[in-house]
């Protein structure tokens with residue numbers, strides 16, 4: 388009889404374990420140039436090798452100083468409270484064109500890092516003259532560490548990418564709850580991703596009470 392109860396408990400518990408274990412990771416691919424707001428001297432520029440042929444930057448020569456003005460802001464609807472990582476698809480020619488300021492509210496405060504120069508929000512971009520992925524980090528005076536953002540609620544968040552050094556180029560952004568993601572887990576935006584970014588389909592899906600993550604995931608793919 389005891390074994391019967393134990394067996395019943397195991398049978399009842401197993402599917403629950405399965406549900407928890409199978410929880411999908413959130414993956415959102417965004418074009419930088421489709422940002423909700425782009426403030427000069429951050430501008431959109433063309434490059435046939437960039438995703439959808441466009442990227443954003445403060446135009447400037449590599450190997451020289453300059454920067455500190457202009458930004459792009461993206462409103463990102465996150466579907467669930469969770470801890471998130473960000474990746475940027477970038478070009479950074481050299482040590483004078485390899486950083487941005489990054490704040491993602493409300494996990495980060497409403498702080499203008501271009502004014503405060505707070506290194507918590509300084510992204511040291513991996514150098515390379517061809518488009519490549521780089522996980523967004525904070526480049527502190529004591530070392531460079533990958534960043535994570537914890538959001539307590541689903542809904543609208545505001546990601547600001549501020550110019551720090553001119554000539555640093557940003558093509559696309561990948562948002563993920565997979566903190567262990569490697570480059571193989573990332574993707575550039577597809578036509579469907581761009582449509583969602585422009586039309587905000589993810590917002591509509593979220594508004595429906597019965598929407599499950601499964602359908603949201605399909606909406607993002």
Ligand SMILES: [Ca+2]
Pocket residue numbers: 447448449450451452453454483484552553554
């Ligand atoms: Ca520069």
Ligand SMILES: [Ca+2]
Pocket residue numbers: 418419420437438439440441442557558559
């Ligand atoms: Ca792009």
